[in-house]
Amino acid sequence: MGAKRTRSISGETYDTPLSHRAFCHIADIADCKLAPRFRGRTQAARGGRREITRRYAGVTAVILTDRLKLRDWRDSDSDALVALNADPEVSRDLGGPLDRAASDAKLDRYMATFVELGFCRWLVEDLDQQFLGYAGVMPSRSGHPLGRHFDIGWRLVRAAWGRGYATEAAKASLRDVFERMHLTKVLAYTSANNFRSQAVIKRLNMQRAASLDYSAPVGKGTWRGLVWIARPSDGLVNQTCADSLLLEKTLPVPPRSTPI
Numbered sequence: 001m002g003a004k005r006t007r008s009i010s011g012e013t014y015d016t017p018l019s020h021r022a023f024c025h026i027a028d029i030a031d032c033k034l035a036p037r038f039r040g041r042t043q044a045a046r047g048g049r050r051e052i053t054r055r056y057a058g059v060t061a062v063i064l065t066d067r068l069k070l071r072d073w074r075d076s077d078s079d080a081l082v083a084l085n086a087d088p089e090v091s092r093d094l095g096g097p098l099d100r101a102a103s104d105a106k107l108d109r110y111m112a113t114f115v116e117l118g119f120c121r122w123l124v125e126d127l128d129q130q131f132l133g134y135a136g137v138m139p140s141r142s143g144h145p146l147g148r149h150f151d152i153g154w155r156l157v158r159a160a161w162g163r164g165y166a167t168e169a170a171k172a173s174l175r176d177v178f179e180r181m182h183l184t185k186v187l188a189y190t191s192a193n194n195f196r197s198q199a200v201i202k203r204l205n206m207q208r209a210a211s212l213d214y215s216a217p218v219g220k221g222t223w224r225g226l227v228w229i230a231r232p233s234d235g236l237v238n239q240t241c242a243d244s245l246l247l248e249k250t251l252p253v254p255p256r257s258t259p260i
């Protein structure tokens with residue numbers, strides 16, 4: 001184990017080995033309340049076709065990397081996400097800018113996914129809590145051309161490009177789903193001309209899966225996706241990680257046999 005340094009989260013300090021890239025901490029928040037908008041959605045889902053389990057309700061999650069903090073979302077993050085999604089340059093490859101309603105629908109989906117599965121596209125901020133964007137793994141939407149799967153995605157505010165933040169956040173979120181949630185495969189897709197996104201995928205050492213390339217309607221056009229696959233064996237998860245052990249003690253972890 002390497003040298004130690006102290007990291008501080010929410011006033012609590014922890015020693016973490018310098019050799020570990022990500023430091024993860026999950027805290028139980030006994031009195032955490034679901035936001036009204038989210039509560040409504042969960043109740044609606046309960047009466048609908050699919051029961052949403054709320055295994056992670058009342059739990060908050062933080063993954064710390066060298067320069068970043070990945071955390072679950074709060075209702076108060078709405079404005080930051082709206083601004084990110086409204087930027088034409090940031091949203092160029094994703095069907096163009098989103099209005100507040102569409103952005104809030106995404107926020108609802110991220111929050112609902114976290115409460116159900118314990119991970120999502122995490123909010124990414126710097127260690128001074130400056131909002132940078134999001135990165136992380138989500139389950140596919142129903143009716144996706146590739147069927148049921150998990151995919152990793154990222155979107156950062158323009159000022160945060162070119163600093164390695166997307167790759168750093170994506171690595172930490174992939175390690176988390178492989179180590180803690182025992183996922184065995186995560187897809188990434190991007191368009192042929194999104195060279196920045198492809199560069200992130202390559203830095204993550206994901207494997208190209210051309211046979212899975214697909215097209216889907218986005219906005220008024222058609223989006224053509226090139227597909228890559230990440231697996232635990234790709235080198236991101238090659239050591240037992242003390243920070244993940246800390247995380248497993250405090251957050252419900254599904255047994256390995258649970259298909260998620």
Ligand SMILES: CC(C)(COP(=O)(O)OP(=O)(O)OC[C@H]1O[C@@H](n2cnc3c(N)ncnc32)[C@H](O)[C@@H]1OP(=O)(O)O)[C@@H](O)C(=O)NCCC(=O)NCCS
Pocket residue numbers: 089090091093094154155156157160161162163164165166167168189190191194196197199200203
């Ligand atoms: C895709 C996106 C997240 C990539 O962001 P990014 O900052 O280019 O990606 P990375 O975090 O990997 O940063 C790599 C760059 O940081 C530089 N860098 C600077 N300091 C660094 C450091 N300490 N460590 C690593 N890289 C560093 C690298 O040299 C590289 O620069 P380059 O692009 O000039 O070669 C960003 O362009 C984005 O938000 N795009 C809009 C949304 C989008 O298209 N999402 C994907 C849809 S499929």
